[in-house]
Amino acid sequence: MVTVKSFSFNEAAIGSFSLPLTLPAGQEFFLTSIIASNIAPGDQLKFDGTIGWSVNAVLPGLAELIIRIRRGSSTGPVVFETSDNLFLSVNLGGSLLGNITTSVNHAEIAQVGTPTSETYFLTARFQNLLNIGTTSIVGPVHFSGTVYGP
Incomplete structure (x- = not known):
């Protein structure tokens, strides 16, 4: 029978x-970030995240947010990566604005040698064709992790 060994979350509302x-x-x-505790070899780890973001751009085109889950530090090994995008159409009145909420899910089997705890980090990178403009992380930002074991 599978049981929940630990659950951790961090959330920032709009x-x-x-x-x-x-x-x-x-x-x-x-x-x-979150701390997953009581991880043993073969346990299943499940992560869920939500990021509300908006784009502030001066040129139309594709705006992309790359979302990563990293282990150990905010620059540590990437355990999951995905992206979401927003196409901004032509706007003759100034800057372009777009809003989107992106949800991510990831599961993996723990590859640890002995029982341990580990910190996982949710990061974001905004990019577009010319790498100009900005995005605003407006919220909500939610990141949770669950450790399942026997």
Whole structure:
């Protein structure tokens, strides 16, 4: 029988903490972290995340947010990566704005030698064709992790 061995989450609602957070194009930023505890060899780890973001651009085109889950530090090994994008159409009145909420899910089998705890980090990198403009992480930002074992 599978049981929940540990659960951890971190959440920032819209307008709370340092939100909105402005990210320039081309740089990866740490958003939040969680600690998964009581991980044993063969346990299943499941991660869920949500990021609300908006694009501030002066040119139409494809804006992309690359979302990563990293192990150990905000620059540690990538255990999961995905992206979401928003196509901005022509706007003759100034800057372009777009809003989107992206949810991610990832599961993996623990590759540890002995029981341990590990910190996981949720990061985001905004990019577009010219690497100009900014995105705002407006929230909510949610990151959770569950450890399942026998």
